[in-house]
Amino acid sequence: MQTTRFVLEQQEIPTHWYNVVADLPNPPSPPLGPDGNMVSPEQMLAIFPGPLLEQEMSGERWIPIPEAVREIYRLWRPSPLIRALRLEQALGTPAKLYYKNEGVSPAGSHKPNTAVPQAFYNHQVGIRRLTTETGAGQWGSSMAFAGQMFGIDVRVFMVKVSYEQKPSRRSMMQAWGAEVFPSPSNLTQAGREALAKHPDSEGSLGLAISEAVEEAAGRPDTNYCLGSVLNHVLLHQTIIGLEAKKQFKLAGDWPDVIFGPCGGGSSFGGIALPFLADKAAGKTPNLRLVAVEPTSCPTLTKGAYAYDYGDASGYTPIMKMYTLGHDFMPPGIHAGGLRYHGDSPLVSQLVHEGLMEAIAVPQVATFEAGVLFAKAEGIIPAPESCHAIRAAIDEALRCKATGEPKTILFNLTGHGHFDMASYDRYFSGKLEDFDYPAEAIQESLAHLPKV
Ligand SMILES: *Cc1c(COP(=O)(O)O)cnc(C)c1O
Numbered sequence: 001m002q003t004t005r006f007v008l009e010q011q012e013i014p015t016h017w018y019n020v021v022a023d024l025p026n027p028p029s030p031p032l033g034p035d036g037n038m039v040s041p042e043q044m045l046a047i048f049p050g051p052l053l054e055q056e057m058s059g060e061r062w063i064p065i066p067e068a069v070r071e072i073y074r075l076w077r078p079s080p081l082i083r084a085l086r087l088e089q090a091l092g093t094p095a096k097l098y099y100k101n102e103g104v105s106p107a108g109s110h111k112p113n114t115a116v117p118q119a120f121y122n123h124q125v126g127i128r129r130l131t132t133e134t135g136a137g138q139w140g141s142s143m144a145f146a147g148q149m150f151g152i153d154v155r156v157f158m159v160k161v162s163y164e165q166k167p168s169r170r171s172m173m174q175a176w177g178a179e180v181f182p183s184p185s186n187l188t189q190a191g192r193e194a195l196a197k198h199p200d201s202e203g204s205l206g207l208a209i210s211e212a213v214e215e216a217a218g219r220p221d222t223n224y225c226l227g228s229v230l231n232h233v234l235l236h237q238t239i240i241g242l243e244a245k246k247q248f249k250l251a252g253d254w255p256d257v258i259f260g261p262c263g264g265g266s267s268f269g270g271i272a273l274p275f276l277a278d279k280a281a282g283k284t285p286n287l288r289l290v291a292v293e294p295t296s297c298p299t300l301t302k303g304a305y306a307y308d309y310g311d312a313s314g315y316t317p318i319m320k321m322y323t324l325g326h327d328f329m330p331p332g333i334h335a336g337g338l339r340y341h342g343d344s345p346l347v348s349q350l351v352h353e354g355l356m357e358a359i360a361v362p363q364v365a366t367f368e369a370g371v372l373f374a375k376a377e378g379i380i381p382a383p384e385s386c387h388a389i390r391a392a393i394d395e396a397l398r399c400k401a402t403g404e405p406k407t408i409l410f411n412l413t414g415h416g417h418f419d420m421a422s423y424d425r426y427f428s429g430k431l432e433d434f435d436y437p438a439e440a441i442q443e444s445l446a447h448l449p450k451v
Helices: 041-045 050-057 067-073 085-091 112-124 138-149 160-165 167-175 189-197 205-217 231-237 239-251 266-280 345-352 363-377 383-402 420-427 438-445
Strands: 016-018 062-064 081-083 096-101 129-134 153-159 179-183 222-224 257-261 288-294 304-309 318-323 357-361 407-412
Touching: 016 231, 016 239, 016 266, 041 050, 050 112, 050 231, 067 112, 081 239, 085 096, 085 363, 085 383, 096 239, 096 383, 112 129, 112 138, 112 231, 129 138, 129 205, 138 153, 138 167, 153 160, 153 167, 153 205, 160 167, 160 179, 167 179, 179 205, 189 205, 205 222, 231 239, 231 266, 231 345, 239 266, 239 407, 257 266, 257 383, 266 288, 266 345, 266 407, 288 345, 288 383, 318 345, 357 383, 363 383, 363 420, 383 407
Parallel strands: 096 407, 129 153, 129 222, 153 179, 257 288, 257 407, 288 357
Antiparallel strands: 016 062, 081 096, 304 318
């Protein structure tokens, strides 16, 4: 019987995260205040702990993973690397398909990889409370779990429409001891103003960020946590690619192309950046690293590379990234984790400089790929992960046409057990494809901050 599961011992959980900033061909553009000046450390220290800010700006190649963090990681890490042999056979492709299964974490996605160290560093500097926002609940549940590990109280502002429609994720957060409020709430100025204008507001991620940041900025015992986009988040996620490299050595194989779904870019950076180090050093010059996004929110493929705000209300520093404009209204597609107007500045820079690529895929085809994968491999993937699966299957079918036996890796960022309502819509034929119209993108790009 052929080996299809490549597992590492707990002792082999990496001891350091990889910081790609040390190997970038050009230095990254710094975040700026809305006035175009550098952001002061004091402003950032009001909401983030010192050690995370240091990581955010660090140029060191290897950053040690605290032992306390590795001890929590071992609850589910190292995550398995699986050869999708049955999917290969179903497709009749000469390509070899592998996936890294991040769905095995307690919260069911890659997000605890950064939630745990974020809770740890906050605990280390004496923070007792954390605030954060969540859309569909994936990040909120990861933060609730991580806070519980270090005895920190977590308050989650959950976009109201999800709070009402996705009660299971809310209950998960409560099981891990977090407080969950629908946003807009009357707990903050931003929330009260929104409610005064629109009493029936369904909320938005941008508004929930404003509420969480406002509360953290106003209380010395409270900090704020972000689940994607920032450099330190990508840094923590490199554990995915670092493990995958060890596992490919076990398999006696190496990827030719890597696909990952891309919303804010943290899981894609996490799997791809450790491999990029070899590509940048000229060891694997032909390796392709491909971010996969929805055609309805085509940040890397149709956006502008420019300075923009991280949130909808213009509350955060501005960052140089691919963006559709901070007031871009993503349509209600089912891959909630991919509905973000911007992208990680690191991933953006690498796409801009041609070291990484990006493609966009339509929604219905992603569910079709997810179901094909579930039928062959058993695991029901998160709608976000289905984007990478679509791209991997398309590549495998191209290999079938050309006869090339390529090795393809994709990131299975999460399982879809809380997303079955979206699968239901797919099965009943109610899902639609949505290409975001070029005029609407131009319209929101007209509102970029002028620097
Ligand atoms: C949040 C999420 C994503 C997208 O976020 P990134 O920061 O781009 O990784 C992808 N897949 C799953 C399962 C998620 O929960």
